[in-house]
Amino acid sequence: MMSRLLAVFNARNKEFWRDRSSLAWNFAFPFLLVFGFYFIFGQGMPMFKVGVISEHDAYISRPAFMQLSHIQFVPYEELDQALNRARRHQIDLVLDLDRQLYWVNEESRNGYVAERLLVNADPEFNRRVVQGEPIRYVDWVLPGIIGMNIMFSSLFGVGYAIVRYRKNGVLKRLKATPLSAFEFVSAQILSRLLTVMLVASIIYFGSHWALSTLMLGSAFSLLVTLFIGALALISLGLAVASRSRSEELTGGLMNMATWPMMGLSQVWFSLEGAPPMVQSLANALPLTHLVSAAREITTEGASLMQVSDHLLILVGMTALFLGVAALLFNWDSDHR
Amino acid sequence: MTDLLSIHNLVKRYKQLTAVDGISFSVAKGQCFGLLGPNGAGKTTTIEMMEGISKPTSGEVRLFGEPASRKAFERVGIQFQNTALQDYLTVAETLKLFAAFYTKTIDRDELVELCSLGEFLNRDARKLSGGQRQRLLLALALINDPDLVFLDEPTTGLDPQSRRNFWELVQAIKRRGKTIVLTTHYMDEAETLCDDIAIMDQGRIVERGSPAQLLDRHFEGVMVHLPASAVDGKTLPFDMLINRERVEIQTTAVDATVRQLADAQVSLTGLQVKSPNLDDLFLKLTGHALRA
Ligand SMILES: Nc1ncnc2c1ncn2[C@@H]1O[C@H](COP(=O)(O)OP(=O)(O)OP(=O)(O)O)[C@@H](O)[C@H]1O
Ligand SMILES: [Mg+2]
Numbered sequence: 001m002m003s004r005l006l007a008v009f010n011a012r013n014k015e016f017w018r019d020r021s022s023l024a025w026n027f028a029f030p031f032l033l034v035f036g037f038y039f040i041f042g043q044g045m046p047m048f049k050v051g052v053i054s055e056h057d058a059y060i061s062r063p064a065f066m067q068l069s070h071i072q073f074v075p076y077e078e079l080d081q082a083l084n085r086a087r088r089h090q091i092d093l094v095l096d097l098d099r100q101l102y103w104v105n106e107e108s109r110n111g112y113v114a115e116r117l118l119v120n121a122d123p124e125f126n127r128r129v130v131q132g133e134p135i136r137y138v139d140w141v142l143p144g145i146i147g148m149n150i151m152f153s154s155l156f157g158v159g160y161a162i163v164r165y166r167k168n169g170v171l172k173r174l175k176a177t178p179l180s181a182f183e184f185v186s187a188q189i190l191s192r193l194l195t196v197m198l199v200a201s202i203i204y205f206g207s208h209w210a211l212s213t214l215m216l217g218s219a220f221s222l223l224v225t226l227f228i229g230a231l232a233l234i235s236l237g238l239a240v241a242s243r244s245r246s247e248e249l250t251g252g253l254m255n256m257a258t259w260p261m262m263g264l265s266q267v268w269f270s271l272e273g274a275p276p277m278v279q280s281l282a283n284a285l286p287l288t289h290l291v292s293a294a295r296e297i298t299t300e301g302a303s304l305m306q307v308s309d310h311l312l313i314l315v316g317m318t319a320l321f322l323g324v325a326a327l328l329f330n331w332d333s334d335h336r
Numbered sequence: 337m338t339d340l341l342s343i344h345n346l347v348k349r350y351k352q353l354t355a356v357d358g359i360s361f362s363v364a365k366g367q368c369f370g371l372l373g374p375n376g377a378g379k380t381t382t383i384e385m386m387e388g389i390s391k392p393t394s395g396e397v398r399l400f401g402e403p404a405s406r407k408a409f410e411r412v413g414i415q416f417q418n419t420a421l422q423d424y425l426t427v428a429e430t431l432k433l434f435a436a437f438y439t440k441t442i443d444r445d446e447l448v449e450l451c452s453l454g455e456f457l458n459r460d461a462r463k464l465s466g467g468q469r470q471r472l473l474l475a476l477a478l479i480n481d482p483d484l485v486f487l488d489e490p491t492t493g494l495d496p497q498s499r500r501n502f503w504e505l506v507q508a509i510k511r512r513g514k515t516i517v518l519t520t521h522y523m524d525e526a527e528t529l530c531d532d533i534a535i536m537d538q539g540r541i542v543e544r545g546s547p548a549q550l551l552d553r554h555f556e557g558v559m560v561h562l563p564a565s566a567v568d569g570k571t572l573p574f575d576m577l578i579n580r581e582r583v584e585i586q587t588t589a590v591d592a593t594v595r596q597l598a599d600a601q602v603s604l605t606g607l608q609v610k611s612p613n614l615d616d617l618f619l620k621l622t623g624h625a626l627r628a
Pocket of ligand 2: 380381417488489
């Protein structure tokens with residue numbers, strides 16, 4: 001019995017070690033994750049988050065409050081934006097350095113404590129009040145979950161399917177008909193778009209109906225956003241699968257695309273105040289823009305115009321990925 | 337010109353391996369052309385270059401008198417040696433899918449009738465038996481009512497009954513005036529179906545002609561078979577082809593040969609006399625140590 005077990009054990013080991021692509025992947029991936037999280041969370045979480053308006057380099061000395069430890073100061077360009085965050089309890093205080101004003105949400109526990117600290121350190125600041133319920137985590141995380149679902153469904157549903165077709169010869173059989181690569185790929189995209197939109201809508205409007213999750217924007221804007229985001233992610237799946245003949249390698253590439261997006265695209269937690277390098281990395285990921293735009297629409301009531309920068313980036317990414325996929329696409333299969 | 341298909345100096349190289357090594361032939365309209373050869377001879381590689389599925393390293397393929405191009409796919413039907421079909425589709429849905437790819441299609445009921453798909457039209461295509469699957473693949477190859485049909489080992493893995501049924505099907509297609517190019521390992525298949533045969537070995541064509549021509553060219557008279565053990569260590573005055581446990585002697589004068597064998601004290605137990613067929617030719621051309 002042992003010799004049989006050993007024989008299969010050996011065969012499987014050889015299979016693993018000889019598959020270079022998945023081998024590299026199995027080693028590289030955990031390292032990447034560890035490094036990634038080191039950079040994101042290396043400095044630990046602050047106790048308070050304070051929005052700061054009109055902070056200029058011109059200040060000779062900052063208020064004493066700003067020297068305190070364990071408080072993260074997040075600069076904002078516009079007061080409205082910062083106040084919105086305070087209303088939703090996403091930041092604890094807002095400071096306007098020019099006018100020596102601060103805003104606090106009286107319903108926020110953290111706000112209360114932060115205010116005490118500020119008043120102690122800099123009594124010259126004047127008090128203003130904002131009001132608002134905290135945004136529930138479920139409301140905040142829902143766009144993230146939808147986005148993640150779209151991401152997996154798009155990448156794996158299109159990318160994997162094409163690699164599988166290529167491997168098992170379905171693609172080759174289709175190549176032997178007048179069907180063109182363009183028609184084939186378009187059909188794949190459309191089919192997945194339909195599925196993704198259907199599933200996303202059911203989850204979104206289902207939870208809105210059943211759990212009365214927040215929906216401040218218009219359903220139309222949300223659908224348009226999800227559609228554009230899905231298109232970008234499907235195109236990414238196509239680009240990844242355009243050439244590959246190995247399911248293991250494609251799986252690796254897919255993981256390489258999905259894991260950073262799960263970690264950095266603010267699906268589960270906000271990256272506000274994370275190091276700029278991490279933020280710019282996050283901005284290079286399509287899911288970041290999909291989730292941000294959807295979240296602004298549902299939790300802040302943003303219009304399509306207000307999220308147009310995200311949408312434009314997504315459209316640009318779609319064009320880029322489709323271009324890569326068209327350049328690299330390969331009908332051929334190993335299958336004989 | 338009546339040549340539906342012609343190839344000139346076709347070469348396919350994979351790295352250092354030359355799978356097809358400069359072959360040329362043409363197939364006339366209405367013919368059934370058979371490409372024969374042992375495993376790895378280069379049949380599939382050749383047929384896929386003719387189909388336009390893979391690019392030749394050098395050489396030319398002409399379909400319908402023009403250089404091969406994707407345009408020709410409308411008029412060509414292809415059955416691969418083995419193919420996966422899209423999962424979760426029934427036979428009827430698979431037919432519908434492929435029918436949608438072509439501008440001209442054969443009537444569906446006619447096709448179902450021709451390939452006897454009726455009894456499993458609504459079954460998942462993955463659940464078909466080998467023979468049923470082969471019939472479906474043939475139906476897909478015929479769906480655009482092609483002028484030229486490529487069949488790569490269409491009957492490999494079928495039981496003798498199914499093979500004969502399949503042959504009838506192919507003959508029915510032939511009667512419709514289609515030109516057929518098929519590869520096979522089965523000599524009886526080639527003998528039954530093909531008007532013209534090329535035998536390939538190691539990427540080259542080693543023989544070419546109609547079954548009858550080939551036999552005439554290579555065999556005179558009949559073949560005498562003996563168990564190999566009977567002639568072991570004996571010197572005999574004629575050419576023998578030794579093939580595993582059997583020895584084959586070609587002769588025009590059976591009486592004389594048998595007498596010679598008896599004189600040489602060869603035991604005649606197990607002696608058989610038969611007329612040569614393509615199987616014998618195949619072995620002679622592609623196999624196995626000849627010795628004097
Ligand atoms: N993609 C490829 N890469 C490298 N070598 C290949 C490739 N395809 C085929 N070959 C080689 O080319 C040779 C011819 O293969 P081919 O499939 O044409 O043979 P065949 O005559 O169809 O054999 P069979 O009767 O077994 O189907 C073989 O030696 C095979 O190993
Ligand atoms: Mg073959």
